[in-house]
Amino acid sequence: MADLSVNFASIRAPNPFWLASAPPTDKEYNVVRAFRAGWGGVVWKTLGEDPPIVNVSSRYGAISHAGARMAGFSNIELITDRPLEVNLREIATVKRDWPDRALVVSLMVPCTEESWKRILPRVEATGCDGIELNFGCPHGMSERGMGAAVGQVPEYVEMVTRWCKQHSRMPVIVKLTPNVTDIRAPARAAKRGGADAVSLINTIQSIVAVDLDSMAPEPVVDGQGTHGGYCGPAVKPIALRMVAELARDPELAGLPISGIGGISTWRDAAEFIALGAGSVQVCTAVMHRGFRIIEEMADGLANWMDEKGHTSIESFLGRAVPNFVHWEDLNLDYVTKARIDPALCIECGLCHIACEDTSHQAIAIHRHGDRRRFEVIEADCVGCNLCAHVCPVSGCIRMVAKDVARPKRTWKQHPNNPDRREAAE
Amino acid sequence: MDEPASITTTPLAGEMTSAAGSGGPWADLHPPLSQDEALVEANRCYFCFDAPCLHACPTGIDIPGFIRRIATSNLKGAAVRILEENIFGGSCARVCPTEILCEQACVRGAQEERPVKIGLLQRHATDWLMDRQIQPFQRAPASGRRVAVVGAGPAGLACAHRLARRGHDVTVFETRAKPGGLNEYGIAAYKLVDDFAQREVAFLLALGGIRIEHGRTLGADLPLGALQRDFDAVFLGLGLAGVNALAFVPEGPPAGLRDAVGFIAELRQAPDPRQLVPGRRVIVIGGGNTAIDAAVQSRRLGAEDVTIAYRRGPADMGATRWEQDFARTEGVRILYHLTPLGLVTAGGAVAGVEFVRARPGTPEPAGERVTLPADRVLTAIGQRLDLPVLDITPRVAAGRIVVDANRETSLPGVFAGGDCVAGQDLTVRAVQDGKLAAEAIHRRLSGIRE
Ligand SMILES: Cc1cc2nc3c(=O)[nH]c(=O)nc-3n(C[C@H](O)[C@H](O)[C@H](O)COP(=O)(O)OP(=O)(O)OC[C@H]3O[C@@H](n4cnc5c(N)ncnc54)[C@H](O)[C@@H]3O)c2cc1C
Ligand SMILES: Cc1cc2nc3c(=O)[nH]c(=O)nc-3n(C[C@H](O)[C@H](O)[C@H](O)COP(=O)(O)O)c2cc1C
Ligand code: SF4
Ligand code: SF4
Ligand code: SF4
Numbered sequence: 001m002a003d004l005s006v007n008f009a010s011i012r013a014p015n016p017f018w019l020a021s022a023p024p025t026d027k028e029y030n031v032v033r034a035f036r037a038g039w040g041g042v043v044w045k046t047l048g049e050d051p052p053i054v055n056v057s058s059r060y061g062a063i064s065h066a067g068a069r070m071a072g073f074s075n076i077e078l079i080t081d082r083p084l085e086v087n088l089r090e091i092a093t094v095k096r097d098w099p100d101r102a103l104v105v106s107l108m109v110p111c112t113e114e115s116w117k118r119i120l121p122r123v124e125a126t127g128c129d130g131i132e133l134n135f136g137c138p139h140g141m142s143e144r145g146m147g148a149a150v151g152q153v154p155e156y157v158e159m160v161t162r163w164c165k166q167h168s169r170m171p172v173i174v175k176l177t178p179n180v181t182d183i184r185a186p187a188r189a190a191k192r193g194g195a196d197a198v199s200l201i202n203t204i205q206s207i208v209a210v211d212l213d214s215m216a217p218e219p220v221v222d223g224q225g226t227h228g229g230y231c232g233p234a235v236k237p238i239a240l241r242m243v244a245e246l247a248r249d250p251e252l253a254g255l256p257i258s259g260i261g262g263i264s265t266w267r268d269a270a271e272f273i274a275l276g277a278g279s280v281q282v283c284t285a286v287m288h289r290g291f292r293i294i295e296e297m298a299d300g301l302a303n304w305m306d307e308k309g310h311t312s313i314e315s316f317l318g319r320a321v322p323n324f325v326h327w328e329d330l331n332l333d334y335v336t337k338a339r340i341d342p343a344l345c346i347e348c349g350l351c352h353i354a355c356e357d358t359s360h361q362a363i364a365i366h367r368h369g370d371r372r373r374f375e376v377i378e379a380d381c382v383g384c385n386l387c388a389h390v391c392p393v394s395g396c397i398r399m400v401a402k403d404v405a406r407p408k409r410t411w412k413q414h415p416n417n418p419d420r421r422e423a424a425e
Numbered sequence: 426m427d428e429p430a431s432i433t434t435t436p437l438a439g440e441m442t443s444a445a446g447s448g449g450p451w452a453d454l455h456p457p458l459s460q461d462e463a464l465v466e467a468n469r470c471y472f473c474f475d476a477p478c479l480h481a482c483p484t485g486i487d488i489p490g491f492i493r494r495i496a497t498s499n500l501k502g503a504a505v506r507i508l509e510e511n512i513f514g515g516s517c518a519r520v521c522p523t524e525i526l527c528e529q530a531c532v533r534g535a536q537e538e539r540p541v542k543i544g545l546l547q548r549h550a551t552d553w554l555m556d557r558q559i560q561p562f563q564r565a566p567a568s569g570r571r572v573a574v575v576g577a578g579p580a581g582l583a584c585a586h587r588l589a590r591r592g593h594d595v596t597v598f599e600t601r602a603k604p605g606g607l608n609e610y611g612i613a614a615y616k617l618v619d620d621f622a623q624r625e626v627a628f629l630l631a632l633g634g635i636r637i638e639h640g641r642t643l644g645a646d647l648p649l650g651a652l653q654r655d656f657d658a659v660f661l662g663l664g665l666a667g668v669n670a671l672a673f674v675p676e677g678p679p680a681g682l683r684d685a686v687g688f689i690a691e692l693r694q695a696p697d698p699r700q701l702v703p704g705r706r707v708i709v710i711g712g713g714n715t716a717i718d719a720a721v722q723s724r725r726l727g728a729e730d731v732t733i734a735y736r737r738g739p740a741d742m743g744a745t746r747w748e749q750d751f752a753r754t755e756g757v758r759i760l761y762h763l764t765p766l767g768l769v770t771a772g773g774a775v776a777g778v779e780f781v782r783a784r785p786g787t788p789e790p791a792g793e794r795v796t797l798p799a800d801r802v803l804t805a806i807g808q809r810l811d812l813p814v815l816d817i818t819p820r821v822a823a824g825r826i827v828v829d830a831n832r833e834t835s836l837p838g839v840f841a842g843g844d845c846v847a848g849q850d851l852t853v854r855a856v857q858d859g860k861l862a863a864e865a866i867h868r869r870l871s872g873i874r875e
Contacts (some may be wrong), residue, residue, distance in 0.1 A: 068468070257427065265497040289472050300499035307501075394461050 002179045002305035003312045004298060006040070009171045009197035009256045011129045013102035015298055016273065016313055018262050020281035021106035021132060021175075024291070026080055028090035032097070035130035038298060041102025043173075043199075043281060046079035047087050047099040049109050049119065050175035061208035061218040061228060063079040069325040073284045076219065076226055079108050079134070084122075092126040102279075104173060108134040111150055122169040131170035132199060133160060135186070135299035137412035151177035151202075161193025172402050173258060176200040176242075178235075183242045184249050191255050198246065199281065201239045203229025221364035232284035236262030240275055247276025247321045264293070266300030274311060274320035331408040336383035336399040338362070338376045344396040347372050351387035351397060360384055435533025449727035451698065454615040455519070455545060463549040470517070470541045473532055476542060477628060481530035483849075484511035488527060493547055504554035507547055508714065512586045513579050513856045515555060515625050516608050518548035520616050521853050522714075523701040524747040544635035557625065560631050570870045573598065573656040575643045578606020579852045580843025581662030582629055583859030584866075589634035589868045596656075598641035600834065606664055606843075608852065613718040614698065615725070633813045641791060653817070653839055658866040661826065661834070661841040665850070667811030671710070671804055673767045681775035682768065685709060685719035685805035692722055704801025705730040707768045708778050709732050710765055711805030713743030719803045720757045731756070734763040734780060736788045764788055768802065775802050810845050815840040831865035831875075832858050838865060 012106075018041035019025050019034055026045035034042060055077055069398050080087060105128045109115040123131060132156045135151030150156045154370035157174060164172045174190035176183060178201040187198050205227050205393040209218040217225030238263025246252050259277025263269055264285035272280050283295055310316045340351070340363075352374055355363045362380035366373040388397040458466060468493040478488045485504050494503035507514035516764060523529070523544040531540035554561065570593045574581045577599035585595040603609050608622040630637075639649055643663070652659045668684040681704065692698050703726035709716045712735035720731045735742060738761050749759060764784040769777035777798040784791040810824050819834035820827045825847040828834055832842045842858025844850045868875065 159441065186687075266499060267497060290474060293472075293493070294501065296493050296497060296502065299502045300497055303499055303501045392461075 002310060003300045004040075004302060004305075006279055006313050008258065009130065009173065010104070011041070011102045011104065012100075012172055014042035015280065016277075017269065017294055017297055018042060018102060018104075018258070018281045019286060020133065020283040021046050022283040022287070024042060024283065024286050028094055031090075031094050031103075033293075034286075034291045035094075035098045035101050038294040039101070039291065041104065041129075041279070043104045043106050043132050044087070044091055046106040046108045047084055047119070047123070048079045048107075049115060050084050050331075052081045053157060055081050056221045058179070058219040058221065059159045061207055061381070062232075063157070063234060065234075068288045069073070070201060070232055070284065070288050072208060072230060073232035073287070074206050074218075074227045074228035074230045075203070076221075079106075084119075088122055088126055091123075091128055094276045095108055095127045095129075102130075103128045104130045104132050104134040106134050111156060111160065114228055116160065116163045118169050120164060120167070124168050124170055128170070130173060130196070131164065131168070132173040132175050133162075133164065134175050134202070136179055151175075151186055152180055154185045157235055158188045158189040158193035161190050161195045165194035171196040173197045173199050175202055175204045175260075177204050178238060178242055178261075183245055184252070187246050187249070188251050189315075191252060195255070197256035197258060197278075199260055200242055200246070201235065201261045203231045204235055204238065206230035230284060231261065233264055238270060240271060242276040243272060243277055244321065244324045247318055248324055264288075266304065270304060271320075273317055275324065276318040276321050278313070280315060328411040330410060332411060332414055333402060333404050333406050333409045335402040336385070337381045337402060338380050338383065338385065338387050339398050339400045340374055340376055340387075341372065341396050344393050346393055347374070347394075348392060349374070350390045350392065354386050354390045359384060364423075430662070432738075447464060449611055451618060453618050455611075457552060458545050458549050460540070463495055463546060465548055466542050467492050469533060469638055470496070471532060476529040477532060478527040478541075482511075482527045484517070484854045484860065486510045486514065486527075486547070488543055489827055491550060492541065492543070495546055495550055498551040500550055501559065501561070503550035504559075506849075508561060509553075510860075511853065511856050512583055512629055512860075513608075513625065513852060514547055515551040515628075515857065516579070516612075516617060516621065516854045518544050518551060520608075520612050521619070521851065522745050522748070526746050526853070531562045532772070542636075544600055552603045555628050558628075558631075562590055562632055564632060564634055567594070568592040569872065570594070570657045571596065572658045572660065572866060572870075573652045574662060575599075575647070575652070575661045576662035576664060576843070577601075577604035577637055577639075578662050578664050578843060578855065579608060580845075580855035581606070581627065581660065581666075582635075582860040583659045583856040584662060584840075584842065584863045585635045585859075586632060587631055587860050587863035588628050588866060591863070593634070593657075593867070593870065595635045596633060597637040597687055598647055599639050600642040600645075604637055604639075604797065606662075606855075610693055611686060611715075612852075613722060614693055615691070615722075620701075635744070642813070644815050645805065648816045649836075649839070650816040653836065657838075657870055659839045660832075660859070660862050660866070661839065662855070663810070663812075663841075663845040664842045665808035665810050666813075667809035668804070669807040669809055671765060671768075671806070673765075679768065679770045679773055679775050681800055682802045682804070685711065685715050685803040686808065688719055688803055689715070689722065691725075698726065701726055706730045706799045707801045707803065708732050708797055708799040709803045709805055710778070711807070712741070713805060713807070714748060715808075716803075716805035717744045717748045717752045717757075721752055721755045723801070723803070724755050724757055728801070730758075732758045732760055732799075734760050734765065734797070736762065736783050737762040738762065738785055740764065762791075764790060766794070769796060769798075775799060780803055800822055808844070808850075812845075830861075831851065832862035837871075 006016045019045040025042045031042050046390050059077045061074040062070045065071035078421045105123050172195050174195045207217045211220050214220050245260045256278045258279045259272030260281040263280050263282045264400045269280045363378045364375050385399050472489045480804045491503040491506040495654050527543045528540040533541035572588050572595050574585045574597045577597050588595050604626045605622040668686050703723040707723045707728045709720045716733050720733050724731045762782045763780040766779045779796045781790040782793040819836045826841045828846050832840045834841050840862040842862050843855035848854050
């Protein structure tokens with residue numbers, strides 16, 4: 001059986017599945033339940049200075065997609081609304097009772113060295129395994145000069161990270177906001193400041209819906225709404241890209257990455273790990289179904305690893321990173337053609353109309369009475385694979401690679417490219 | 426309207442016209458789900474907390490847990506989750522009356538009268554594992570203890586498998602030539618197609634540690650006292666060996682009269698069932714699943730006119746509503762409130778059955794007599810524990826062996842379960858009994874206090 005344990009920035013955990021800093025990790029009660037269920041670690045809900053903030057009601061908006069609830073999720077919550085002392089006491093208790101699990105504490109205090117100097121020793125005294133700097137909260141806190149506002153300015157990220165390294169011995173994970181144009185800038189700043197790792201993504205600024213009766217963004221608080229932080233399955237592609245972008249950045253080589261954003265199943269986790277995440281964090285999926293989803297995540301990941309012969313997380317960590325290349329490095333001479341399996345086809349016509357109306361007119365209909373047969377016109381098929389996506393029957397349309405004799409030719413070598421370099425390599 | 430240029434009219438290839446043709450009388454009653462269907466169905470499950478479906482499964486399978494594994498394409502995990510609780514998860518997926526068990530409790534039934542297809546999803550996962558011949562369980566280190574199991578039906582084999590997993594060695598004594606009990610000899614042919622009963626037993630035995638001795642009969646060549654003495658524990662999974670007979674049938678019964686269980690056993694074992702002559706006009710007397718199965722299989726064998734005659738009303742029937750409707754769609758007529766009085770015979774063969782109409786709600790006669798013609802009469806009026814004559818005998822009450830919560834009989838170290846003890850006569854219940862007895866035996870043998 002595969003070994004799921006991880007050593008992430010010298011924080012050890014029995015598995016790579018951690019709970020992200022959010023309501024599921026706001027109290028001893030929740031965290032103990034999570035550990036009992038099998039979670040490998042938690043990042044405690046972000047702590048701030050007293051007096052604690054105050055939250056509104058309601059707090060969440062959500063997107064249902066085709067009947068599936070919470071495909072996208074949004075919140076207008078702030079950091080913890082409980083007194084610092086209470087949180088610190090509970091953190092110490094939990095760490096004492098669960099020494100084998102990762103317990104990281106998320107922090108957000110005003111951008112002054114004094115504030116950080118004050119809180120760091122108190123956090124360190126709990127015996128926790130490390131801290132995560134919340135530079136990502138996209139609402140509420142950023143208006144006060146904390147969170148995303150800090151995260152969007154690389155100089156601030158570097159400065160605060162450095163304070164934390166100076167005033168504590170704990171591993172420092174910098175949590176990045178996705179609300180920037182180039183995710184590498186804050187990550188590089190974190191590294192310069194001495195960060196031991198980065199985690200991403202925090203939530204994305206959003207308005208999930210507008211209530212057309214009260215004419216206010218959702219969730220509606222007494223007739224008004226504000227922008228929220230978007231997360232859940234819908235954000236996974238954005239998060240994967242940002243994780244991969246950091247994983248392949250030579251300037252960041254060796255910096256551990258904790259992947260966050262839309263992770264709900266073992267497969268999501270495996271994808272993040274393959275793109276360079278040494279641990280993964282989950283929030284929306286447990287808010288939807290409870291901590292018990294860890295059983296399936298751990299079991300599914302282990303079964304898949306066994307099947308593929310991966311004995312440890314290390315053995316496939318980052319394995320997809322070298323294959324995440326720039327567009328100009330893709331092989332332009334690689335050609336695929338759609339092929340429809342007539343035995344599986346249910347004659348819905350979606351492939352035809354997609355190709356006919358919006359692509360290359362490469363799927364013909366042969367009519368015979370009231371039966372129809374759909375056939376790819378190979379000469380016209382550009383291999384875009386739109387039809388394979390719209391086809392409701394799995395495996396019915398396959399993209400078949402054509403033999404190409406020539407060696408790989410990229411845009412850099414292509415005759416159509418005015419700046420072409422002759423293939424010397 | 427202009428036709429798009431790429432639409433042409435050509436004759437269809439041959440592959441397009443041969444869609445029909447599968448099926449036939451012994452085809453799968455509920456064909457398996459395709460990959461796509463399974464994914465869509467699995468995603469209908471809400472992953473309920475403290476799920477009602479789980480509580481309605483006699484073996485307590487973690488239904489939301491296995492369905493979520495299907496939804497995440499972790500089919501191995503799904504199958505293991507099922508088989509951990511129910512090693513007959515494959516046959517139960519096919520034979521359980523889910524409409525009165527898990528699916529009856531599913532919250533989507535309450536919400537939209539369309540429960541999640543738990544049975545078919547269970548089959549999807551277990552088939553995946555068994556098709557790949559993956560053996561998910563390992564035996565614990567050998568304990569050196571030996572347990573005797575009598576009867577290789579679902580109860581006996583479920584008990585044997587759990588004991589073997591726990592490291593004990595099990596010898597199963599079975600009177601018949603094949604293992605599987607009623608899975609092999611009793612369940613309707615269209616519920617367990619493709620020799621599934623034997624494939625499942627082979628899968629289960631592949632664990633190791635279980636030896637079956639066929640042709641060994643408790644009470645004949647096996648005294649219970651000797652088993653109790655020579656083994657560390659004994660489990661009796663005898664099923665119900667006897668069938669009830671009509672009170673008025675004379676000595677030397679007429680041709681054309683037979684018991685439904687025997688008829689089905691013959692059908693299940695026939696190399697080519699189509700050679701069997703079902704009778705032209707068939708009357709099945711009874712109201713349980715056996716009556717339904719015998720009637721439907723008679724129809725599928727080609728009987729023209731098949732009637733189930735039951736002495737009470739539809740709600741009293743042992744067969745579920747779903748099964749009654751199913752029989753009707755198969756062309757079986759169900760007549761209620763008919764109490765059989767006697768056989769009409771001609772030339773030593775049955776020619777019909779005489780009934781009296783019963784007062785609704787009771788089997789009491791109300792007066793009017795009816796005679797229905799038939800050349801074949803199948804009796805399905807219940808099975809009976811025919812406990813063989815034994816040197817030592819466990820306590821029996823109301824026709825079943827008496828057991829406690831651990832499934833232990835009045836004889837120390839002798840356990841029993843399945844149809845031979847009181848409870849619902851269902852495969853899934855037999856499996857649960859076998860499992861519970863095995864765990865109790867294991868605790869006893871390893872000195873764990875209750
Ligand atoms: C016609 C019919 C249809 C059914 N359909 C369904 C259905 O669709 N769904 C469902 O859930 N249930 C169904 N059942 C009930 C189900 O088959 C039983 O509940 C289940 O098989 C009970 O398992 P068991 O192990 O207790 O007994 P059995 O399956 O009867 O197995 C008992 C075994 O013990 C052996 N044995 C008996 N006496 C001795 C002895 N003295 N010495 C050695 N061996 C002995 C027998 O040969 C047999 O192999 C049906 C039953 C019948 C009769
Ligand atoms: C209700 C809610 C509250 C959150 N609070 C915090 C927080 O206090 N600190 C923080 O760093 N991230 C917070 N997050 C962001 C999550 O930690 C996580 O980065 C984000 O939800 C993406 O993961 P997911 O798609 O699994 O939910 C919060 C998210 C939600 C939904
Ligand atoms: S989830 Fe609990 S706290 Fe939140 S609105 Fe519902 S009942 Fe209230
Ligand atoms: S989309 Fe798929 S199923 Fe529909 S016609 Fe095309 S090939 Fe057939
Ligand atoms: S009750 Fe229905 S929806 Fe709920 S867990 Fe069971 S199968 Fe799923």
